[in-house]
Amino acid sequence: MTYDGFDNLAMGNVEEGTKKLWAFLVGTYWVSIMTYCVLVKHYKKMIHLRGKEQAHEKPAPQQFSCLVRDIPPKPKGMSRREQVNAFFRKIHPDTYENCLIVCNLKKLTKMWTKYQAAKRNLEHAEAVHEESKVTAKPEGIRPMHRLYFLGLFGPKVDSINFYEEQVREIGRAVEAEQQRTLKEEQLPAAFVFFNNRRAAAEAAQAVHAPYAMQWQVYPAPEPREVVWKNLHKSVYERLIRQGLVYFAVFMTVLFYMIPIALISSFTTLDNLVKFLPFLKVIVEYPPINTVLQAFLPQIALIIFLSLLPSLLMALSRMEGIPSQSHVVRGASGKYFYFIVFNVFLGVTLFGTVFSSLAGFQTLFNSKNFSVSSVVSLFGSKLPPVAAYFITFVALQFFVGYGLELSRVVPLAVYHLKKTFFCKTQKELEEAWEPGPFEYHNLVPNDILILMISMAYAVIAPMILLFALLYFAIGYVVLRNQALKVYVPAFESGGRMWPHIHSRIVAALFIGQVTMMGYMGIKKFPYAVLVIILPLFTIFFASMCKMNYYPSFNVISLAIASEDVKESPPMRKIIEAYTPECLLTEERALEESAHYEDALESSVSSRPMGVSRSNSVHESTENLYAL
């Protein structure tokens, strides 16, 4: 079967105005109604699952916590901590327990990173020493290194002694810096903790101050996913940043062609040879020349596109979002805009329009800009390229999943690292670590496939076969990867689902609009019956948002007031929210008896969340050591 054969099965092959078009009309309704049903069913299932997690009898720390932002300037003679305590004790007298003021960790984090590096280097040096006892002489060879620039220059020193000294020195500095940070670097944001989860859920939904932009209370993100450097950003700063970021994304979506064109023009062979003359010999060998000539622009495009997710993650982080899962959703949404406009619509619909500013102006100033003309635009431009998108979807499952499943690249990297670098168990574990799912990469691509399938489901039903294959294989492969390979960095409790849901609804809407336009072009007098569908889709979307979305945004009180069997101790909760670099390790041992005192006076004298060796940091290490 050739690709031309696909058209025999498509709506393009049906004559204008015949009764056969009824079948396509019914098909459109069938696809739409099935989609509504599946979406509702799935949303309910997700709410059920999320509810089960949130109503679990062994609650998580975030269920007792709220994030407070935009704390107003503190009154004179009051510490930030006293201010927060006074405000919340007055409002929640029976349920408020304690707070944790967010500090500016910039300086401390730098030191902490150095400290960790020194400790790691020490361990590495010791492991090398141990190894040399087996491989070389029995007393071992003490590893040495030079001081400057990757250990290549400068005087030679004994590594173990050097790093031991460094660990001790930086450790002292870190301790001093911890004290200073807790005292002097307090920021106008805090985590507040309640003694029951209903109170925390309720507080996170209420306006606290008469001026609602002060004392904004949000549900606390999971401890592991807190983006510390964003917490203290004021609401004005967040809004301005958001505006700028969205403008940048809009520009990227619109003019992504320009950097690619720049890169492409730079990466033509002639230019390359001009800048890097030593390549001349290789490049002028005819077979290589041909291949490079053909692929260099594509490679540039691929490189640019592969940089895009990281760029979008960085942009999302710059918005001032307080949680990592939200950053991922933001990046995913931005990437989705990008691929929809540039891959789905860009290739076909706006090919000529969006490629330049002039074309853009033409669209908005032209007579074409009305609802009915947009509909007919969709109807006239999308269906002819059905075959293109069928091959697009068909190709998707031939590549990608194989690579994903085999994990050839990580395997190679792991073995390289193991052979040449890793000495300690910890280093080995880190080299092996598969990391978390890259949702911001995976989700937009899958939704693009879904969007294409939705748009062509009725027009060229052949696409459904390939979509089915794509998602069936995807289900098997990614389920395996999710359960057996990747290690989630945090749990967002299914908050990605509403994001996906609304994009599926948008895909359905575009499909319906396309169908409306195409029916009109096919001169089908009952095409008017299709109009109901996009209208109902809008209604459906807003209903879902009203009925289901709030449960994902906040925790409903009915769920939060389910019985709790084993409440975590307040100490553990606060500890979970204390940044790693503020947790001290050994020193805490003798002090943990006076825990309550330490907590109260921690602002003035000791780091907060001080505890014995089961700190987050230590327990992570233990985990790896097992």
Place this chain on the structure above:
Amino acid sequence: MTYDGFDNLAMGNVEEGTKKLWAFLVGTYWVSIMTYCVLVKHYKKMIHLRGKEQAHEKPAPQQFSCLVRDIPPKPKGMSRREQVNAFFRKIHPDTYENCLIVCNLKKLTKMWTKYQAAKRNLEHAEAVHEESKVTAKPEGIRPMHRLYFLGLFGPKVDSINFYEEQVREIGRAVEAEQQRTLKEEQLPAAFVFFNNRRAAAEAAQAVHAPYAMQWQVYPAPEPREVVWKNLHKSVYERLIRQGLVYFAVFMTVLFYMIPIALISSFTTLDNLVKFLPFLKVIVEYPPINTVLQAFLPQIALIIFLSLLPSLLMALSRMEGIPSQSHVVRGASGKYFYFIVFNVFLGVTLFGTVFSSLAGFQTLFNSKNFSVSSVVSLFGSKLPPVAAYFITFVALQFFVGYGLELSRVVPLAVYHLKKTFFCKTQKELEEAWEPGPFEYHNLVPNDILILMISMAYAVIAPMILLFALLYFAIGYVVLRNQALKVYVPAFESGGRMWPHIHSRIVAALFIGQVTMMGYMGIKKFPYAVLVIILPLFTIFFASMCKMNYYPSFNVISLAIASEDVKESPPMRKIIEAYTPECLLTEERALEESAHYEDALESSVSSRPMGVSRSNSVHESTENLYAL
């Protein structure tokens, strides 16, 4: 000074591209910045006042109450009351007190109205009898009336005996109906009561159920302003009704010309004579003919416009809004759209566009529809009619306020009623009653004046003089009326302010856009500097909405947790929310001792909120009797 002279002081008189235009640019900034400042200052003042009311040490019943709508179908073997109690006791174990299920009062209200009419008739008859003792013979003349059609036909009866019998009979029926209503007519809505106001304020802001469209909890409206028949409407019904109402309003705004044209064509003299031939003699008398010919269409317009507020009130009530103050705001908003489109923009900008569907299509399909062309449309069409609007504003304060202040019409009506109808003290009080402010009439008109003033403040500064006069007189007159004449039917706690605020901001925005366009037409190269203003206005509006509006929508917890000195007893609160027709009067006396029991078992046996004679109804009567 003639009206033409105004133009000498206006921007229209300045040549194109001169440096004098800088003065107008500065003027625009000055007006804008002053408006921002005044708006912020006023919003803060309103929040302060509202906070003071809400944090008052003697709290009102609504501060302890929430309105619950969309209660899901009750489980088998549970009464509605048990269902609500179970749900809220689980979620708010320490603060939830009681609930009041909303009943379908349709039948009961009908009976109750009859009952009240009978009681009133009895009192009237007794008063007539008493009076006759003085005016006629000492034992008095017992008043008589005929039974059917306004007392004109049928057998004659003794009024006092007849109405006494009627009161007794209907009274019994009302009691039976009260029992039945409480048992059988329960609806899926309820008022829930908490034992402290912080709990109520917090509950009103939280999502209660996993499916957020069930168990929707709102701040309770003030008892007097509850729109009972809307409370039980499901969220789906509300949304559909809202959609239909907004469609109707949109159509009214757009095509209001058509009914007026119909009325006008019907009210031409020829048609009138055709339908009502006896008018022929009068109509053919030349002076009358001329006057009628000229004024008949205007009179039709005035009649239609005077019917509009009531129509809009009815439409707003049909939306399913639970409180009267919200209905008033809704009607006010709709009326505002109407007068802005038809008076402000209709007269000038869209005169040709909006008068027909074809013109409307032209606008949206034409090349004119882009942001920059709308701006230049505003700039080119609005300034030339400055003189028209100056006279419009100037005329506004000559009429209206005089009538308002003198209250000639109510005075005449009162004296007519007093002489010919009123016999009892109660009837006299009712005839005198000035009623509440008609916000839905006053507010849109004032904002229209403000909008016109904003638009022309810089273009034709002369308008400011008249606007100042209008608002200065308005301040004095309406302040007097508010303090000394009108009796508010309910207190919304200043919730009209955000409504007014956002419309003032819209007026400012339109003024700035007009200025932008006009500067462009005047070929002022720095016109680009004006662009910042509308953008900042949008930012300003969203800031105000984020920072200040929540305090008007809900009660902030900081305010709600202010100390309470004298909490009203729960009995009083429940009583306040019991509809008048469900309160029984005499019977309650002996039962009030067992109040707590009565409350618990009221579903099955006795009406709820049963109390001694200080029921709302009775106390209202007492008030009038004083």
